Amino acid sequence: MESPEPGxxxxxxxxxxxxxxxxILFLITMAEVGIYYTSGARRxxxxxxVFMMIAKFxxxxxxxxxxxxxxxxxxxxxxxxxxxxxxxxxxxxxSLHVWQH
Amino acid sequence: xxxxxxxxxxxxxxxxxxxxxxxxxxxxNEKIAMWAFLGSECLLFGAxxxxxxxxxxxxxxxxxxxxxxxxxxxSVSSFVLLMSSLTMVLALAAMQRKDQRRMRVWLLTTAxxxxxxxxxxxxxxxxxxxxxxxxxxNLFGSSFFVLTGFHGAHVTIGILMLLSLYTMSAKGRLAxxxxxxxxxxxxxxxxxxxxxxxxxTMVYLVPGVK
Numbered sequence: 300m301e302s303p304e305p306g307x308x309x310x311x312x313x314x315x316x317x318x319x320x321x322x323i324l325f326l327i328t329m330a331e332v333g334i335y336y337t338s339g340a341r342r343x344x345x346x347x348x349v350f351m352m353i354a355k356f357x358x359x360x361x362x363x364x365x366x367x368x369x370x371x372x373x374x375x376x377x378x379x380x381x382x383x384x385x386x387x388x389x390x391x392x393x394s395l396h397v398w399q400h
Numbered sequence: 401x402x403x404x405x406x407x408x409x410x411x412x413x414x415x416x417x418x419x420x421x422x423x424x425x426x427x428x429n430e431k432i433a434m435w436a437f438l439g440s441e442c443l444l445f446g447a448x449x450x451x452x453x454x455x456x457x458x459x460x461x462x463x464x465x466x467x468x469x470x471x472x473x474x475s476v477s478s479f480v481l482l483m484s485s486l487t488m489v490l491a492l493a494a495m496q497r498k499d500q501r502r503m504r505v506w507l508l509t510t511a512x513x514x515x516x517x518x519x520x521x522x523x524x525x526x527x528x529x530x531x532x533x534x535x536x537x538n539l540f541g542s543s544f545f546v547l548t549g550f551h552g553a554h555v556t557i558g559i560l561m562l563l564s565l566y567t568m569s570a571k572g573r574l575a576x577x578x579x580x581x582x583x584x585x586x587x588x589x590x591x592x593x594x595x596x597x598x599x600x601t602m603v604y605l606v607p608g609v610k
Contacts (some may be wrong), residue, residue: 384446
């Protein structure tokens with residue numbers, strides 16, 4: 300999708316689109332809690348939960364925070380923070396692993 | 401004779417069509433600052449969530465997560481915070497339509513949903529404390545209370561900002577063209593929501609999967 304011009308807000312979704320996104324978020328949350336109570340296939344359930352979490356995160360960031368419609372610079376600033384946060388986790392995880400062995 | 405020079409915006413749009421003063425990037429400086437701040441907040445919460453995950457399963461003494469977690473209760477709490485993001489974005493939409501009365505209704509609803517979430521968190525903390533979990537009881541207690549406590553503090557700050565905005569609008573101190581002020585507070589609020597989306601899955605749900 301073509302990025303809109305800076306400062307122009309007409310590209311933002313209308314109220315019904317926001318409500319549709321909220322409905323999808325609600326359904327994903329219900330599904331998340333539903334699969335929490337299923338037993339067996341632990342690894343598959345966790346993978347599914349993480350995907351659902353990413354989907355919810357993306358929906359809020361793209362539609363409610365308007366990253367889909369706003370300047371790409373905002374997206375870059377936010378994604379940089381997320382990448383650094385994941386890097387922090389991976390570095391700490393690897394450090395603990397090294398210390399333990 | 402005074403010569404007036406027309407100021408061209410980067411996209412050649414009239415200046416009054418923009419919601420912010422003309423800048424070299426063509427974007428609002430305040431909005432760039434807010435996104436940079438939110439990017440840095442990702443690091444703060446990334447560190448706190450990482451700490452929780454790295455210490456998971458390393459507590460020597462109880463209570464352990466499965467002893468205290470009440471998933472149905474936290475699910476309702478999460479749903480309340482998720483829906484507050486919807487009401488926040490509806491407040492912004494109302495402000496864009498220059499309908500401040502409706503914006504105030506949505507702002508107040510958002511603040512009330514946020515307060516409900518915080519009330520739920522205070523109750524949860526009380527229950528956990530009575531079950532023997534404290535900040536210094538074990539690694540789980542330390543990392544859990546610091547993480548969720550920081551998040552709760554952010555929600556509380558968000559509620560205060562929402563109420564300030566509500567008061568400004570009610571007193572007629574919020575000009576109709578200050579849509580960006582509502583949007584910036586909205587961005588902060590949605591960020592608090594996305595952080596909870598991660599906390600709910602990684603801290604509450606994933607460890608309890610059988």
